[in-house]
Amino acid sequence: MSIPTLLVLDADPLPRLGRLTGRVRVEHADASTLAERLPSADVLLVWDFASHAVREAWPGEGPRPRWVHTASAGVDHLLCPELAASDTVVTNARGVFDRPIAEYVAALVLAFAKDLPRTLELQRERTWRHRETRRVAGTRAVVVGSGPIGRAVAGTLEALGVRTALAGRTARAGVHGPEDLDRLLAGADWVIAAAPLTEETRGMFDARRFGMMRPSAYFVNIGRGQLVDEEALAGALRGRWIAGAALDVFETEPLPPDGPLWEVPGLVVSPHMSGDTVGWRDELGAQFVELFELWAAGEPLVNVVDKQRGYVPGH
């Protein structure tokens, strides 16, 4: 086999390809050059996981890479009908973000339970005001999304004594199906969105669903912004339908400075960072190298996305 061409959809900083150095011909592309360079690539590494360039460039002319890897858990930003229908294999960064995101969700749940945002506000006002806070042990959570991230979130919340239900696309052992979702939402103290973005999940957290949650419930989204009707969430918070929320992902990222979400009462806004612990880029690079070794040896890839469903099917 001749030296394969690896096309990297770039983002700063570039990936460290470690032991692949010299074993692949590396080319680079950005959104403006991706379409013209795709035909010469054997493999496409979507390092700029926030870009929609693949979805726009893919339905073009000429040969397509046989394998596309994205340095992200979600694949919604790159799947287009033509890629889904092709025989190109798509893999993702399954596994890298699970524990960091689980810890991030635990941080938000505990911060809400202990009223930490208000504590920081009162500190700025130099005001000593005792409040009673909540115990998280014994409360109930529902985690929507039963992939590795959702399962890691559930495991971490369970470790804190939170009684946690997982909800997924289909009912199976340990996972509730869609038929249970509304009932689970209505009884939950914590609702965690950890689902992939698919046609089934788009906009699933809407006014109807916020309306059935408890007034004392908190909502946390670490999945994809498009899972949530942001206007409905803002309305639910303003109307005190729910007690609070945290969004790490948004319909539009970065969130524009003049956007309405920054100042919604009870809403914590963070810049899509829940999975990104120190060393995460190196982990993503190392994971790609491992997959590349499999691919170069002709062995079956892991983390292979079901392009119809839009995620890596699991247990």
Added chain:
Amino acid sequence: MSIPTLLVLDADPLPRLGRLTGRVRVEHADASTLAERLPSADVLLVWDFASHAVREAWPGEGPRPRWVHTASAGVDHLLCPELAASDTVVTNARGVFDRPIAEYVAALVLAFAKDLPRTLELQRERTWRHRETRRVAGTRAVVVGSGPIGRAVAGTLEALGVRTALAGRTARAGVHGPEDLDRLLAGADWVIAAAPLTEETRGMFDARRFGMMRPSAYFVNIGRGQLVDEEALAGALRGRWIAGAALDVFETEPLPPDGPLWEVPGLVVSPHMSGDTVGWRDELGAQFVELFELWAAGEPLVNVVDKQRGYVPGH
């Protein structure tokens, strides 16, 4: 036995004595009347656990209550040499605060790891700024104080994957003695103060000990304010000897509005609330009722404080 007199050192709201109603003669006192009413009391309930009135009134004339219960974990506010030397039994609220405080510490540890205070600041500034955060799993904590609160804190941190060492007054199974403390502090990512206030622990977190902690370490005090040299801590934070700290307890409570601690960089200030989850007063009241039933039946009390050591000896 005639109806015993229960003297309550009051605080709002008063305790609910439940099934004791009618079975005790309840009298009330505040700091100004405690001394004159102590001789007529069989039992003293220190419901105002923030008051030092007992320590001031006890060395007086006349009979003393045979039993003093405080609705707090710490007993430093009431122990005076005369009470310590007497045959009056002192009990505390051991057990009520363990899990809430453990969750509170976990909330602070995760908030620091995930840079949550900065996230809230950036949100106020409508600024989208991605940062890399820390994983807590695999980090190291030392919990100073090996009583039920310290052990609960350690258990909760361990559940989050934090490798946690307990340090106590004496080395025993699962607990490091004072001879290990400096080495543990020097290697810890998280230092949690959960010790009782005794002559041995007063001021133990001083410039020398902050100076040996890692620049990336965070310090959390949920024990007693007097464990910490507050000026030394402020200096350590200003000098970036350590990365941050959270104090829930202070030398002077409430913290005065013009005090210097409110604005120390990297310091989170909260108003002595770490153990106070919804329903905590009812739990404290119910715990006293349980103890009273033992006392009235002539059975041995539990949660009995070793008045020389200043805490309830454990395992």
